[in-house]
Amino acid sequence: MTANSKDGDLRERARRVIPNGMYGHESTARLPEGYPQFFASGEGARIRDVDGAEYIDWMCAYGPNLLGYGQPDVLAAVEAQQRRGDTLTGPGPVMVELAEAMVDMVSHADWAMFCKNGGDATSMAMVTARAHRGRRKILVGTGAYHGASPWNTPVKVGVTEEDRAHLIQFEEGDLDSLADAARRAGDDFAGLFVTPYRMRTFMDQTEPDAEFARGARRICDEAGALLIVDDVRSGLRVARDCSWETVGVRPDLSCWGKVIGNGQPISALLGADIAREAAGKIFVTGSFWFSAAPMAGALETLRIVRETDCLERLTAIGEALRAGLAAQSEAFGFGLRQTGPAALPMVLFEDDPDFRLGYAWCAAALRAGAYLSPYHNMFSNAAMTEADVTRTLEATGAAFEELRRTRESLLPPPQLAPRA
Ligand SMILES: Cc1ncc(COP(=O)(O)O)c(C=O)c1O
Structure with missing residues (x-):
């Protein structure tokens, strides 16, 4: 300007x-x-x-605007909930309704936890994967973006080697590279992060790849590690379900954000029963994670996604x-x-x-x-x-x-x- x-x-x-x-x-x-x-x-x-x-x-807005800025039904649901009460000493009934709606919509999901940004959901997924069997190694695609916490930020300023000590990288879409990373993780292999397809800045994107997805599922099953699909960017633009449902592969955990409240600050970690106990053991929270108004916005967004x-x-x-x-x-x-x-x-x-x-x-x-x-x-x-x-x-x-x-x-x- x-x-x-x-x-x-x-x-x-x-x-x-x-x-x-x-x-x-x-x-x-x-x-x-x-x-x-x-x-x-x-x-x-x-x-x-x-x-x-x-x-x-x-x-x-780098993704969140799914239905249009200021979509009137979403706005009305948010404003009505704001008048009733938003950030209170505990969550409202809408939290349970939203968890039920997400579990109904996403095939692999048996439970849901809510937070604010996509990076909260991916960090929570990482901790859940480690808590699952007390293992440490997390496999991530080289250059894949999962948020900006010290463990996953692409810019290493202010970040120590220890913050990233248990990450092992593999080439996205390359099963040999993934198998090699899994071998290196050995019996300390806790979880594998994938984006549903290669989505990188300055590069050609790909589309969900059934063979890679099936291979990733097999590698996790053989190792007893959790498979985590990061659907923060692509969620609800590729499918009304987890994006890998389009190629018939179900993860153990999936991370959601951006669109789920059509711009309201809310994100989610969804999980299958296999990860329920681990998710129940970790300590994760935030002052605004339980605010009811964004949840009401998300509930309405999901209704529109389902019904239109x-x-x-x-x-x-x-x-x-x-x-x-x-x-x-x-x-x-x-x-x-x-x-x-x-x-x-x-x-x-x-x-x-x-x-x-x-x-x-x-x-x-x-x-x-x-x-x-x-x-x-x-x-x-x-x-x-x-x-x-x-x-x-x-x-x-x-x-x-x-x-x-x-x-x-x-x-x-x-x-x-x-x-x-
Ligand atoms: C694939 C993916 N994962 C995680 C994130 C982090 O989400 P947030 O910026 O809401 O923390 C992003 C953000 O662009 C993303 O594209």
């Missing part, structure tokens, strides 16, 4: 009172020039920045975007790689090793009203309409047009230069 803007003023003020002005994945530090840092409002499929510009938002065709719609919207971008890129003479499930689309340019094309294209689309990401998978939501896809494609069409004119003069994005 330019200096004479509300966004610019807020950035300036933020730099004084917030380290670096912003932190974590919602910092615009790695986004192209022009991306706003601060937003004033969101409604349905759109967000409005503090300077009044409106965008069709394909990031959906929202999942089919957001998939169809993702497919329409994908088809439109494929046609445009061909017409303008650019190669695009579009990967991942349609509701979590990743768009990368061919022959773009330093991402200069992707960055320039996204910056131009943003100026025309579409908020896209040049390096992260995006998300569709059920409030998006065909007209939103058409409007997005107008923006991306203008962006391709601009890219065709400017491609020879583009420079690599400075924000991707290696840090000293």
Whole structure:
């Protein structure tokens, strides 16, 4: 944003009172020039920045917006519960109702525990896996993201080797690599974390892989270790169940967050009976984990997911975007790689090793009203309409047009230069 803007003023003020002005994945530090840092409002499929510009938002708050910002039924359920009581000395009946709803919906689940962020759920899964048989080793995919606690953060500043001492890495989707990691864990193998498919920044995504999933299940069963599917990002965009249900494999634990309250702060660890005793022994809690209003929002979100065709719609919207971008890129003479499930689309340019094309294209689309990401998978939501896809494609069409004119003069994005 330019200096004479509300966004610019807020950035300036933020730099004084917030380290670096912003932190974590919602910092615009790695986004192209022009991306706003601060937003004033969101409604349905759109967000409005503090300077009044409106965008069709394909990031959906990095996932949580499943049904549309401010979805009225979810909002009404949250507000009604807020009036009755939210953060009290103990949970409300809604906690039991929500646990019942999640257990009914997710095939492998016999019980549920609630927390706030996806990272709470993954940390809780790790501790449960270790408590299950008193073992220590946790297998994780190289580069897979499971949250930002010391044991799993991708940035090692302020983290000790001891924090990660019992992690063993394997290559996602590679059964030989997984089997080797399991051998190295030996009889100390507590649990295996998988994301339902490879979902990494700056890389092509994959889709759930039945052979790998079955192999992972077998390896865990042979070792007596717990299989943990991290469905925090993909949950309810791939299936109305755990994402690996689509390939017929059931985990012992699954981690949920982001969408389950359509933006309300709530996440969950679900488990099968095999892990119930361990989950009952660990000590996990938080002052806001039992707040009733986000649970009421989640209960309503799950009802809508169950009773409407929202999942089919957001998939169809993702497919329409994908088809439109494929046609445009061909017409303008650019190669695009579009990967991942349609509701979590990743768009990368061919022959773009330093991402200069992707960055320039996204910056131009943003100026025309579409908020896209040049390096992260995006998300569709059920409030998006065909007209939103058409409007997005107008923006991306203008962006391709601009890219065709400017491609020879583009420079690599400075924000991707290696840090000293
Ligand atoms: C696969 C996966 N697991 C865990 C997390 C952590 O969730 P949260 O940011 O809510 O802690 C994320 C967040 O993006 C994620 O994508």
